[in-house]
Amino acid sequence: MKFIFKFFEPNKIFLITSKAPKYVMALFVIVISIGLLEALIFSPEDYKQSHSVRIMYVHVPAAWISLGIFSSMTFLSLSGYIFKNKNFFLIAKSLAPSGFVFNVIALVTGSIWGKPTWGTWWAWDARITSMLILALFYLMYLVAWRIYEDKDYVLKVTSIITLMGIINVPIIKYSVDWWNTLHQPASINVLSKSSIHSSMLFPLLIMTAAFALFSLLIFLMKYNTELIKIKNKGLDRL
Amino acid sequence: MYGRKVKLRFFFIILFLFSLILSVFLILKSLEENVVYFQSPSDIQLLEEIKYKKIRVGGMVKENSIEVSSEKINFIVTDFKNEISVVYSGVVPNLFAEGKGVVAEGYLKDRSFFEATKILAKHDENYMPPEVNEALKEK
The missing domain is CATH 1.20.5 (Single alpha-helices involved in coiled-coils or other helix-helix interfaces)
Structure with a gap:
């Protein structure tokens, strides 16, 4: 435990996190270039929906990343609450904006895809509604950090928001299996064979990597800001 | 510890x-x-009473069941156990086709007749290039 606390000294972390963004940025540009080329040009069109399948290469990774970030935020907030470590809360706080942005991207691209495919912009089915609820939880989380001046209080409020929101995450995942939904079930299964052709799976995975790198980049920038704020207040420890 | x-x-x-x-x-x-977006024809069969209320029925469009006339389109929605025939007048989505998923929104006349006010195509989870689909068909 002592080692961990030493590792969490803001000055030492800042040495790493202040240099990292430019490397992450470079890597992100490379990966997104490959991803976009694959997704928009080299990958084949779909047999049924033809070119509108390309929306999926943005929609699915964005949805995955927003779910992943919310889960990490919950894990960090709860660990922070249990072990009384404020650094965990700061990491969670810095992760939130990119998670929210990807959640909105997933909803908007889904809507754009839904119009030509389903014939409607919006449907109140279980998958779409639960995804909207996740966006609302993200929004509550972000707003809560701005509302409360009292630091101890804000940590509790944001932890409770993540704790309540996390219930929604498995609901989003399994909504398409539990209930009749307009949204199709998952195409990619870890255990069984995926129902997406490998020529389409490949750009999807590259785009996921690109979005993950983008989230990492935004996280590092946000986190650096938080560390600078602490330094300026003259606080040596978190 | x-x-x-x-x-x-x-x-x-x-x-x-x-x-x-x-x-x-x-x-x-x-x-x-209320959480389910649509009911299957089998669910409709189990309904105790038919109310004049907007509901959604979903399933597969039965093969060779689409009949288009000048004013309306007729087709049969099936879940391979029960069937319900649907009448609709209006524009159908591009992906609406026989053997594919569909969700019809509208009013139930009786247990086997549905008057739709809106048709949505349901996409399945299969993604593949056209050539692969052709190859699969040949098999």
Whole structure:
């Protein structure tokens, strides 16, 4: 435990996190270039929906990343609450904006895809509604950090928001299996064979990597800001 | 290794999460009728009474069942156990086709006749290039 606390000294972390963004940025540009080329040009069109399948290469990774970030935020907030470590809360706080942005991207691209495919912009089915609820939880989380001046209080409020929101995450995942939904079930299964052709799976995975790198980049920038704020207040420890 | 407070906080989180999951589960269970986006023809057969209320029926469009006339389109929705015939006048989505998923929104006339006011195409989870689809068909 002592080692961990030493590792969490803001000055030492800042040495790493202040240099990292430019490397992450470079890597992100490379990966997104490959991803976009694959997704928009080299990958084949779909047999049924033809070119509108390309929306999926943005929609699915964005949805995955927003779910992943919310889960990490919950894990960090709860660990922070249990072990009384404020650094965990700061990491969670810095992760939130990119998670929210990807959640909105997933909803908007889904809507754009839904119009030509389903014939409607919006449907109140279980998958779409639960995804909207996740966006609302993200929004509550972000707003809560701005509302409360009292630091101890804000940590509790944001932890409770993540704790309540996390219930929604498995609901989003399994909504398409539990209930009749307009949204199709998952195409990619870890255990069984995926129902997406490998020529389409490949750009999807590259785009996921690109979005993950983008989230990492935004996280590092946000986190650096938080560390600078602490330094300026003259606080040596978190 | 960890203090009593840490253990208590951990226990508190577990308890909180458990009660939250339980209450959400019960809420969703009781709202199931509204959580489902559409009902299958088999669900329609099990209805106790037919109300004049907007509902959605979903399933597969039966092969060779689409009949287009000047004013309306007729087709049969099936879940391979029960069937319901649907009448609709208006524009159908591009992906609406025989053997594909469909969700019809409208009013139930009786257990086997549905008057749709809106047709949505349901996409399935299969993604593949046209050549692969051709190859699969040949098999």
